[in-house]
Amino acid sequence: MSAIESRREPGSAQAPSDIRHDWTRGEVEALFALTFNDLLFRAHSLHRAYFDPNQVQVSTLLSIKTGACPEDCAYCPQSTRYDTGLEPEQLMAIEAVLEQARAAADSGATRFCMGAAWRSPKDRDMPQVLAMVKGVKELGLETCMTLGMLTEKQADQLAQAGLDYYNHNLDTSPEYYGDIITTRTYKDRLDTLGHVRDAGMKICSGGIVGMGEEQADRAGLLQQLANLPEHPESVPINMLVRVPGTPLEDEADLDPFEFIRAIAVARILMPASHVRLSAGREEMNEQMHALAYFAGANSIFYGEKLLTTPNPEGNDDLALFARLGIQPEKRQVCHEPEAPNPQFYNAAS
Ligand code: SAM
Ligand code: DTB
Ligand code: SF4
Numbered sequence: 071m072s073a074i075e076s077r078r079e080p081g082s083a084q085a086p087s088d089i090r091h092d093w094t095r096g097e098v099e100a101l102f103a104l105t106f107n108d109l110l111f112r113a114h115s116l117h118r119a120y121f122d123p124n125q126v127q128v129s130t131l132l133s134i135k136t137g138a139c140p141e142d143c144a145y146c147p148q149s150t151r152y153d154t155g156l157e158p159e160q161l162m163a164i165e166a167v168l169e170q171a172r173a174a175a176d177s178g179a180t181r182f183c184m185g186a187a188w189r190s191p192k193d194r195d196m197p198q199v200l201a202m203v204k205g206v207k208e209l210g211l212e213t214c215m216t217l218g219m220l221t222e223k224q225a226d227q228l229a230q231a232g233l234d235y236y237n238h239n240l241d242t243s244p245e246y247y248g249d250i251i252t253t254r255t256y257k258d259r260l261d262t263l264g265h266v267r268d269a270g271m272k273i274c275s276g277g278i279v280g281m282g283e284e285q286a287d288r289a290g291l292l293q294q295l296a297n298l299p300e301h302p303e304s305v306p307i308n309m310l311v312r313v314p315g316t317p318l319e320d321e322a323d324l325d326p327f328e329f330i331r332a333i334a335v336a337r338i339l340m341p342a343s344h345v346r347l348s349a350g351r352e353e354m355n356e357q358m359h360a361l362a363y364f365a366g367a368n369s370i371f372y373g374e375k376l377l378t379t380p381n382p383e384g385n386d387d388l389a390l391f392a393r394l395g396i397q398p399e400k401r402q403v404c405h406e407p408e409a410p411n412p413q414f415y416n417a418a419s
């Protein structure tokens with residue numbers, strides 16, 4: 071039985087005090103300020119209370135519509151405002167997407183994530199997108215999409231087609247947000263997350279670190295995510311991929327331990343959520359990966375490409391899993407934040 075399946079039924083126990091939605095900025099900043107070992111001990115203890123610490127969920131990512139995006143996100147190679155040499159591509163044909171999804175299923179991925187470089191989907195694109203969701207689900211994969219802002223109606227349509235997860239990131243703190251994006255507001259993003267929840271889908275929402283923000287901004291981002299009415303089931307922590315031609319191409323390196331701290335704080339604030347070690351892995355060595363898994367990361371994108379930038383070779387990930395004794399998680403199990411799993415709490419196994 072997997073770690074989460076053995077947890078108590080929802081409602082059968084009081085929610086433990088580690089699932090909270092009232093984190094203050096000061097409390098989150100104080101977590102970041104812990105000594106590295108104290109922070110990792112706390113994060114890892116919670117990690118094994120809620121998850122099998124030796125399992126990592128594996129998703130595959132496909133860009134179903136590439137480039138020519140009208141938004142001005144300063145990190146993004148797909149914005150039409152920056153010359154990144156990217157060749158734009160129209161929305162993919164349904165069969166071509168299904169071919170990629172079959173390959174993902176064969177490689178052991180349990181979730182197939184489809185991303186489109188849109189501000190928001192046009193209603194005329196919805197039938198094609200909905201057909202992709204249905205087709206991928208029929209292959210037995212979980213489905214995730216990231217298409218930009220959604221209206222209530224679009225969220226309902228996606229939910230009815232069977233979409234399991236919607237990815238929409240807050241990206242950074244409310245204070246730093248205006249330095250990175252001016253064409254949509256923080257509130258726009260929160261509204262989309264609200265529509266996704268109201269439609270009954272699971273939320274994948276996180277952000278990017280290494281964009282020149284302060285530690286307080288990383289705290290602000292994680293505080294916002296943790297204080298949503300329900301924690302996102304999946305929290306991607308992206309390390310900025312510095313793409314030539316974007317305004318952030320020359321951003322300074324973030325101290326790698328700061329990245330690990332962000333993973334650990336995400337784990338502490340949202341103990342029952344999958345925390346995804348997301349973009350930027352190509353620049354991380356095996357030791358950094360291992361530290362991230364220890365700090366609480368338990369999900370990755372698998373395969374040699376993210377949306378438009380490189381990702382580590384799948385074989386390298388599997389080789390590291392084998393060296394660390396990590397198993398790919400068999401399937402996503404239901405999100406029941408009510409009780410930790412005693413089997414892994416303080417267990418040495
Ligand atoms: N266009 C849609 C949107 O922005 O909502 C969906 C696709 S967009 C590429 C999805 C996410 O990828 C962004 O919110 C951002 O967090 C992440 N991302 C994009 N470019 C990145 C980069 N260079 N480094 C790290 N993460 C990046
Ligand atoms: C997320 O948080 N990271 C993924 C996914 N959601 C869609 C995207 C990362 C993109 C990195 C830059 C690129 O490959 O274009
Ligand atoms: Fe467009 Fe999304 Fe890139 Fe922003 S992050 S420019 S919305 S594709």
